[in-house]
Amino acid sequence: MNDILNKIARCVETGKIDMASPYPPDMRGQAGADELTKQALDLGIRPEEILENALIPAMAVVGDRFSRKEIYVPQMLMAARAMNGAMKHLKPYFQSGEAKRKGKFIIGTVSGDLHDIGKNLVSMMIEGGGWEVIDLGVDVSTEKFLKAIDENPGAIVGLSALLTTTMENMKKTVTAIKEKHSMLKILVGGAPVTQEYCYKIGADFYSPDPQGAVNYLKQLAV
Numbered sequence: 001m002n003d004i005l006n007k008i009a010r011c012v013e014t015g016k017i018d019m020a021s022p023y024p025p026d027m028r029g030q031a032g033a034d035e036l037t038k039q040a041l042d043l044g045i046r047p048e049e050i051l052e053n054a055l056i057p058a059m060a061v062v063g064d065r066f067s068r069k070e071i072y073v074p075q076m077l078m079a080a081r082a083m084n085g086a087m088k089h090l091k092p093y094f095q096s097g098e099a100k101r102k103g104k105f106i107i108g109t110v111s112g113d114l115h116d117i118g119k120n121l122v123s124m125m126i127e128g129g130g131w132e133v134i135d136l137g138v139d140v141s142t143e144k145f146l147k148a149i150d151e152n153p154g155a156i157v158g159l160s161a162l163l164t165t166t167m168e169n170m171k172k173t174v175t176a177i178k179e180k181h182s183m184l185k186i187l188v189g190g191a192p193v194t195q196e197y198c199y200k201i202g203a204d205f206y207s208p209d210p211q212g213a214v215n216y217l218k219q220l221a222v
């Protein structure tokens with residue numbers, strides 16, 4: 001049992017999506033995260049066990065390596081695709097309620113900003129950390145964030161901005177959310193965002209990299 005979970009974890013860490021995936025070269029022709037996750041479920045391993053003992057540890061390794069600049073965005077995206085290959089087999093169990101997630105995380109790039117790579121990396125890492133991610137996409141209005149919060153009570157929210165010109169929209173959205181949901185936790189990030197700006201606009205947490213957000217959410221889930 002541990003053997004197949006270790007194999008799934010290695011596939012995610014190295015970006016081995018499925019048997020047809022040519023990357024990494026030393027695993028060419030071998031089963032990837034897709035096939036191995038299906039095999040694990042067929043063997044009777046519970047979805048939560050696959051998530052907790054294979055996917056979450058693997059994504060933590062990927063996040064730590066990214067934070068230390070041992071890998072870069074392309075490798076992160078490959079790991080994300082491998083994780084998604086595994087998650088497609090697990091999601092039906094979580095959606096049916098048969099298996100449980102740690103909570104819900106709403107994320108979007110703020111109004112006026114069309115950049116999504118950073119947001120997508122954070123989404124991928126947080127989903128790999130065991131959370132249900134509700135991705136609102138890019139150019140997300142304050143009203144759309146508020147609607148998603150109303151539809152998902154108890155969710156945590158993440159706002160991304162990559163342009164200095166859209167940071168003011170981030171501030172407006174944070175203010176509007178806090179006025180209506182004062183206790184709701186808001187995470188902010190993006191190239192121009194700083195810890196100082198996070199405090200200034202009344203958000204709860206800032207991290208310069210995705211793993212920081214995962215670690216913060218882990219504390220909230222305890």
